[in-house]
Amino acid sequence: MKRFLPYLKYLRGHRTYLVFALVCGAISGLVFGRGLPVVINSVFPRIFTDGPRTLPALEIIGYALLIPLVFLIRAVTQFLNNYFMSRCGIGVLEAIRVELYRKLQYLPLSYLGKNRTGDLLSRLTADTQVVQQTITSSASDLVIQPLTLVGAMSFLATIAFRYNGALMFLGSLAIIPVCVLPVRYVGKKLLKRADENQRLLGDISDLANQNLMAAREVRAFGLEEKEVDVFQRTTRRLFLVQMKVVKYSQVLSPSIEVIASLGIAFSLFYAYRAGLPLAVFTSILTALFACYEPVKKLGALHGQFTRGTASLNRIEEVLHEPVTITDPAAPVYVGRLRGDIAFGEVSFAYKTGEPVLHGLRAAIPAGTVCALVGPSGAGKTTFANLVPRFYEATAGSVSIDGHDVRAMKLADLRRNIAVVSQDPVLFNDTIYNNLLLGRTDATRNEVIAAAIDAHADDFIRTLPNGYETVVGERGSLLSGGQKQRLALARAFLRNAPILILDEATSALDSQSEQFIQEALQKLVVGKTVLIIAHRFSTIRDASMILVFDRGQIAATGTHAQLYAANPLYKSLYDRQTGAT
Ligand SMILES: Nc1ncnc2c1ncn2[C@@H]1O[C@H](COP(=O)(O)OP(=O)(O)OP(=O)(O)O)[C@@H](O)[C@H]1O
Numbered sequence: 001m002k003r004f005l006p007y008l009k010y011l012r013g014h015r016t017y018l019v020f021a022l023v024c025g026a027i028s029g030l031v032f033g034r035g036l037p038v039v040i041n042s043v044f045p046r047i048f049t050d051g052p053r054t055l056p057a058l059e060i061i062g063y064a065l066l067i068p069l070v071f072l073i074r075a076v077t078q079f080l081n082n083y084f085m086s087r088c089g090i091g092v093l094e095a096i097r098v099e100l101y102r103k104l105q106y107l108p109l110s111y112l113g114k115n116r117t118g119d120l121l122s123r124l125t126a127d128t129q130v131v132q133q134t135i136t137s138s139a140s141d142l143v144i145q146p147l148t149l150v151g152a153m154s155f156l157a158t159i160a161f162r163y164n165g166a167l168m169f170l171g172s173l174a175i176i177p178v179c180v181l182p183v184r185y186v187g188k189k190l191l192k193r194a195d196e197n198q199r200l201l202g203d204i205s206d207l208a209n210q211n212l213m214a215a216r217e218v219r220a221f222g223l224e225e226k227e228v229d230v231f232q233r234t235t236r237r238l239f240l241v242q243m244k245v246v247k248y249s250q251v252l253s254p255s256i257e258v259i260a261s262l263g264i265a266f267s268l269f270y271a272y273r274a275g276l277p278l279a280v281f282t283s284i285l286t287a288l289f290a291c292y293e294p295v296k297k298l299g300a301l302h303g304q305f306t307r308g309t310a311s312l313n314r315i316e317e318v319l320h321e322p323v324t325i326t327d328p329a330a331p332v333y334v335g336r337l338r339g340d341i342a343f344g345e346v347s348f349a350y351k352t353g354e355p356v357l358h359g360l361r362a363a364i365p366a367g368t369v370c371a372l373v374g375p376s377g378a379g380k381t382t383f384a385n386l387v388p389r390f391y392e393a394t395a396g397s398v399s400i401d402g403h404d405v406r407a408m409k410l411a412d413l414r415r416n417i418a419v420v421s422q423d424p425v426l427f428n429d430t431i432y433n434n435l436l437l438g439r440t441d442a443t444r445n446e447v448i449a450a451a452i453d454a455h456a457d458d459f460i461r462t463l464p465n466g467y468e469t470v471v472g473e474r475g476s477l478l479s480g481g482q483k484q485r486l487a488l489a490r491a492f493l494r495n496a497p498i499l500i501l502d503e504a505t506s507a508l509d510s511q512s513e514q515f516i517q518e519a520l521q522k523l524v525v526g527k528t529v530l531i532i533a534h535r536f537s538t539i540r541d542a543s544m545i546l547v548f549d550r551g552q553i554a555a556t557g558t559h560a561q562l563y564a565a566n567p568l569y570k571s572l573y574d575r576q577t578g579a580t
Pocket residue numbers: 113350351356374375376377378379380381382383548
């Protein structure tokens with residue numbers, strides 16, 4: 001229960017509905033818990049008299065209708081209570097869901113790298129769903145049931161007072177605390193299973209996500225049945241855990257009913273001894289029933305809360321994860337940077353204790369086209385990722401124009417950098433909107449000019465809907481070369497002083513290749529460029545080359561210098577060009 005309290009702050013905007021819902025819930029609970037026994041107690045003795053039954057028909061009908069009246073009031077107020085409580089609850093949930101999504105936008109890439117996408121998706125959908133169920137079911141029971149209990153108990157107390165039956169009153173109610181025992185026992189069991197249940201759902205979502213992303217590989221390698229097999233083993237584990245959850249949550253109500261029936265037996269015994277009239281005893285039974293029903297419901301609600309807690313824990317694991325890459329407390333103001341990049345003794349490790357960059361130093365003056373070359377895994381991409389602060393250096397500092405990147409606002413820093421990744425990702429939207437991501441306030445003419453510069457305009461115009469063509473998930477309806485040109489157009493549009501390019505390793509046909517080279521040559525003019533180069537033409541044209549080797553910069557220079565002096569560079573270059 002109390003785990004949910006911090007989220008009450010989201011109720012602020014729903015106050016009126018909440019108050020209205022609470023009032024309706026109170027009426028509903030009291031009318032049923034107290035009203036029904038009172039009606040029975042006052043009406044039955046008049047109808048079931050010992051003598052001849054002479055009441056006029058109209059009066060009897062009037063008495064009889066009192067009972068549906070109680071139920072009608074209860075029905076209407078219960079509906080209003082449920083409706084408006086749910087409205088508040090679902091509103092709160094919406095806020096939590098958005099907060100979670102916002103958090104996912106700001107968490108460092110290292111966090112997203114460590115956590116599985118499918119599992120995070122499952123937290124965003126399946127876990128929020130469980131919390132929502134918890135909120136809606138508690139919405140209907142949390143007010144009405146306790147007040148029904150209060151209403152019924154107050155009636156029993158009145159009767160006990162009138163008939164001197166305090167012992168019966170206490171005796172039959174003494175059962176209630178006993179009912180709490182199974183609730184507690186089951187609750188503990190349930191929490192563990194519910195947690196396991198949600199984790200397995202995360203696994204399943206993750207398996208499916210990976211499988212769909214690798215649909216081509218699955219077919220190419222004939223993995224279809226193997227994939228089904230792995231999936232089925234996980235769903236089987238889920239089945240077993242779900243059955244335990246069902247067992248524990250369904251065993252509660254029946255056991256509470258059995259315990260509660262002991263209270264009824266006790267009051268029957270006592271009523272006989274105390275000589276209570278049948279009508280009074282009937283009203284006591286009604287009140288007892290009205291008492292145990294809430295206990296049972298609250299027990300079930302406890303189970304639901306336990307399941308909700310397990311899911312809330314999973315949501316909070318993400319919500320409470322510290323965002324380690326943030327704006328500094330007192331940022332230095334930077335407008336448009338010139339682009340002097342300096343690495344001072346920079347070390348970096350993805351995992352503590354396993355450094356992949358070892359005390360790198362480099363100075364890349366503004367306006368330089370700097371090629372990063374080196375064997376696979378030498379640390380080129382990692383190096384480039386430190387400039388826009390996608391990751392944080394573990395030691396040393398990266399600075400631009402003399403300002404440490406950590407001293408600037410992230411938005412200011414990143415506004416000055418355009419990134420074209422190795423495998424550019426497009427959103428499932430129109431080409432125009434995908435280009436616009438480069439700079440959201442660009443005009444249509446600017447967007448088209450950028451596309452022309454990137455040699456993309458020609459092919460875009462041949463598409464059925466031109467710039468309004470939707471590119472499919474991750475740009476799947478376009479060829480590799482087309483995607484790369486759109487990515488370049490996006491970078492043109494951004495027109496940032498620093499450009500980071502992870503050159504695609506995939507071979508393109510010679511025409512696309514040539515288009516991209518031409519586009520690149522235009523794009524790099526006047527900018528500081530870090531280009532992770534795989535093509536020898538790009539490497540040769542660079543005014544500065546950093547040779548990476550096992551997390552260190554082994555040499556710096558121009559092509560001619562390095563080719564003459566550095567054996568690693570010479571062998572890399574020769575291999576690229578096919579020379580022997
Ligand atoms: N997200 C990550 N988590 C953990 N280790 C990583 C991660 N990314 C890269 N590494 C490791 O860091 C080292 C440097 O990787 P990096 O991607 O920088 O190499 P690279 O020089 O760009 O190689 P390539 O030319 O193949 O792209 C490698 O040993 C790699 O295994």
